[in-house]
Amino acid sequence: MGWTERVVAHLADEGHRLTGPRRAILDYILRYSVPFTSEELIADLQKAGVHVGRATVYRTLELLHNYQWLSLVHRPEGEHGYVVAEPGHQHHLVCRRCGMVTAFQGCEIESLLGGLAERLNFRIEGHWLEAFGVCRGCQRANNERV
Amino acid sequence: MGWTERVVAHLADEGHRLTGPRRAILDYILRYSVPFTSEELIADLQKAGVHVGRATVYRTLELLHNYQWLSLVHRPEGEHGYVVAEPGHQHHLVCRRCGMVTAFQGCEIESLLGGLAERLNFRIEGHWLEAFGVCRGCQRANNERV
DNA sequence: AGTGTAGTGATACAAAATATCAAAAAGATT
DNA sequence: AATCTTTTTGATATTTTGTATCACTACACT
Structure with missing residues (x-):
């Protein structure tokens, strides 16, 4: 069972709905090999033709971060970036x-x-x-x- | 020799000028018992009637941080805050x-x-x-x- | 005191994040 | 499958945070 499926299952357990935008974000996130920021994700989704509102991106990232499916790390340039993680x-x-x-x-x-x-x-x-x-x-x- | 004096001496050594705004900021910083953000400092100085431009506050904090006279820590709420520190x-x-x-x-x-x-x-x-x-x-x- | 230069601050600007709220759509219920 | 309840969404406005510009100020040094 891959990361996405584990996340999906866990979110369902916690009573969250599995919506299109969330799926799209989950799928897209796995493409990153380096930490990404909210704004980068928003821009990349846009370029990729995936239509998701900016507020939704922020909300989804926050949700995943709360459950530790995403971690924050300091990027070389100084800002914070998200990376896919496992709870724990x-x-x-x-x-x-x-x-x-x-x-x-x-x-x-x-x-x-x-x-x-x-x-x-x-x-x-x-x-x-x-x-x-x-x-x-x-x-x-x-x-x-x- | 207190923190402020050490900072002042060190900045002079490094060829920086000891200006009024810098002094004011150095003096004010020591009042904090918890980490503070740039914006908080700006607002607090304003309230205290200490007139220093916002750009100067950002510049001074960055200067001090570069020399490690200030450290950044994660505050409970999530953002970064500065704390008085010693180089090293x-x-x-x-x-x-x-x-x-x-x-x-x-x-x-x-x-x-x-x-x-x-x-x-x-x-x-x-x-x-x-x-x-x-x-x-x-x-x-x-x-x-x- | 005079002078060169680092430093300042008002302003404008850019970037990043949040608030709002009507409309959309999940998922439970029947 | 049609309905209903509630979460979630997304367009927009707004706030917050940080940076660029540049004429002016005032340190520090002689």
């Missing part, structure tokens, strides 16, 4: 060159934060970790060029 | 209730990411870590209320 704890590696995102889990950070929380009497409920650098492909591309 | 690697604990920010260092995350980078052939150049939860004060306040 996840982190991302973002390539500064090509923008590609790799998700990873394995979160030993919990323990690190645990000790900290104890010292500060701070009840930690979650965290946000994101790393950036240069992906394998871009390193190679760079070497070949030089 | 730093992370933040953000309280979901009151918005208060506590900085911390101790970054064993490096090693965690190091292993990951090796596995994925990804050259990691930096990361962004931020934790959120409930601070000591808000935990207590909550207990008393119940």
Whole structure:
């Protein structure tokens, strides 16, 4: 079962309706290999001849983000972009060159934060970790060029 | 030597002028106990009768952020806010209730990411870590209320 | 005090996001 | 399949946020 189907099933469970525009957005989102912004999606849908109102795009992205079917990452240029995700704890590696995102889990950070929380009497409920650098492909591309 | 003086000295070192508006902004910034946005600062300065142009506020915040005298954190509501910081690697604990920010260092995350980078052939150049939860004060306040 | 230049601010402009609300369409019900 | 209830949509207006311009100001240095 692919991402779209899982999303669809989950939204239905939560009592949301599966509308044409939502389907169209879900289908389109999977084409992105790098993080995208709301405005980019709106423009791309337009160009692709998919007719969806801008408000609907914003609303749908927000909905998916709330359920963690989309994550926000910092793009090299500075703004936030959405990436397809799975609900649950996840982190991302973002390539500064090509923008590609790799998700990873394995979160030993919990323990690190645990000790900290104890010292500060701070009840930690979650965290946000994101790393950036240069992906394998871009390193190679760079070497070949030089 | 307080934060403001350190900033002032550093800016002078870097060849920047110490102007009235910059002074005013530096002085005002320290009043915040929670992260603030550019627009909030603009509005607050206005209310306080401190006359500084909006462009200048944006420019000054950007300047300070570039030198890491200000950090950006995710506020509970979702947007980014600035907090007073010290140059160098730093992370933040953000309280979901009151918005208060506590900085911390101790970054064993490096090693965690190091292993990951090796596995994925990804050259990691930096990361962004931020934790959120409930601070000591808000935990207590909550207990008393119940 | 005079001077070169970084910095300012009013304004206009551009971009990004939200509010409104009548109309459309999902999905349940019969 | 026709109806009904309610969510969802989309056109538009509006707000909010951020940037560009450029004549003018006032630092800092001599």
